[in-house]
């Protein structure tokens with residue numbers, strides 16, 4: 001009997017929640033192994049064997065261990081191609097090329113300014129760290145330019161890679177969730193007509209609602 005894949009890390013982490021959303025879309029059974037980052041468990045030698053950079057998530061399936069959330073998502077989509085949402089990573093080279101292009105745009109253009117804003121505006125206050133106004137201003141300007149490109153694209157196309165929801169859209173959920181619901185910067189998304197319509201659509205998927213529920217559930221008590 002196939003065993004559940006393992007995901008290591010807290011659902012509050014944006015990179016972990018990306019992988020969880022993908023597993024839920026693909027209807028793949030998983031075991032979530034909480035890593036207490038406040039206690040530095042992600043820097044312990046045993047964890048470094050599966051995630052040598054000491055970051056979350058780490059992932060295991062059969063004999064393979066993986067890190068990097070977007071690479072993990074691609075693996076899940078390919079390995080479990082026949083499960084759940086079968087078009088999540090496209091079904092032919094043409095679709096995959098478009099999905100890969102927008103997945104790269106997320107990783108290379110959208111993620112740097114949006115994750116900086118998430119850190120500065122959502123995490124720094126919780127961690128009682130001083131916010132860097134220069135980083136906030138610069139990241140906001142960069143993100144606005146990226147969202148202008150998205151606004152145009154989403155005026156021509158229902159989702160980023162075409163008419164269907166794909167892993168390229170999914171990959172934007174974690175940072176956008178924090179920015180729209182956990183900071184004052186939500187308007188950057190909601191004031192742009194097409195981006196706002198897209199965000200409403202992708203964030204109301206059952207898979208993402210389950211991830212948000214997991215984020216809002218108290219972490220299991222450690223022994």
Ligand SMILES: N[C@@H](CCC(=O)N[C@@H](CS)C(=O)NCC(=O)O)C(=O)O
Nearest residue numbers: 013014015054055056057068069070
């Ligand atoms: N590119 C990596 C980023 C992983 C990452 O930055 N994880 C953060 C949490 S969202 C982390 O582990 N931070 C703790 C640290 O870097 O020490 C991925 O997508 O998996």
